[in-house]
Amino acid sequence: MELQISLFAGLADRIGTSSLRFACEEAALTAGRLKQLLAEAYPAAASLIDVSFVAVNQEYAAGDSPIAEHDEVALIPPVSGGEDPKERTGSESEDGMFAITESSLSIDRISHKVITANHGATLTFIGTTREMTEGRRTIHLEYEAYVPMALAKLRQIGAEIGEKWPGTRCAISHRIGRVDIAEASVVIAVSSPHRAACYEASRYAIERLKQIVPIWKKEAWEDGSEWKGHGLGPWDPSAPGTFS
Template sequence: MNLSVQLFAGVAEAVGSRLWAGQLPEGARVADLFAELAKQHPQAEAVLRISFASVNQQFAAPDTVLTATDEIAILPPVSGGQDLPFEITEQPLSADAVLAKVRNPLCGAINVFVGTVRELTQGKRTVFLEYEAYAPMAVKMMEQIAAEIEEKWPGTRVAMSHRIGKLEIEDAAVVIAVATPHRAASYEAGRYAIERLKEIVPIWKKEIWEDGTEWMGHQQGPWNPLRPGTERTE
């Protein structure tokens, strides 16, 4: 089927056009469109990772089936997107910036977790890491985690930023901030947030060692992202 897709801002700039016209098989989905765009325009892959599709002027999930008559657009983050509470980014992370997203007059405590790249893992020396994410879904899963936290610890504000791409030793890979009315909840909610992120957010890292490489995904035992959120006690 023939598709006509409107492109905006950074996506249009990276592709070099405000309109993409091409063919996809019948039954193709939004994810297929993004894959085809990235294949044809690899220079646009970075901005496509943080963009969303609009189908008939409604945000569309990656599995949305497309038709030739749909009005389709690819939308990069809107202005002010840097202040969104959940993000996947190739830019260096700032703990202060993530903290600023959750602080408010009603909070009595803010817990900030910063996960960094360490040099030694089980005796192996890491040279650097490469992170990859399914960005649109990763953001949605972060939103789900925040909803779970709000249910368990009412009044909590959550912000999460995860970096992708190549990271050097000591670089921050993830920053999570939780603001709660009371101190104890900030510790509990902060730990819950990072553990759930490891369980359900589609982010992978490639360990580059002195003597080899390995993709690392879920590291908490058998992977079951459909498991209902439970508070960890270990």
């Protein structure tokens, strides 16, 4: 079989392409076996392939998950060094509550998506580009996303919040491309009948976003750049959300 594999962030840089055509002679292929074959074919990227996750049809796949020739396949790395991000496009969910965009984020517009007469609490979290980190000056950030899957995972977070805190409304928008100092990269708006659920759901949303949404951040400094990870320890996007 021949697969078309999407690559992102530092993994795309190491292999030298963001879209890889990969031929496999094996009739039955699993996600775990695909990683082994890719590591053998691209030994310089083997260590990063080993810690990456395979996504099949925009879902994280277990090692024994089968892969068919016409599946949409992507390799999702946690973090690595590399060059500038590749192609960028934006997208929005049909209900307008979730978006991946290259445009500046309107905090007021996103917040108003969740405001309703029956809710007494609305909380908006704004993630912005920080200039100084551990004594090093950041010039700007670059964000890259596997856009269709990222949007699907934002919708998933909204659904999880609805299950954990019934009646709560959630809207999330995330920037891709260049985000300058003090500009917003992510806005999460949550509303609920009471403030306790609102605080809990907002915290859950940002932590879950860092865990499962395929968006990568590259910090650009005066003397170089580096892809940065989620900062949550061992990366396992298949784990259930436990934040509250």
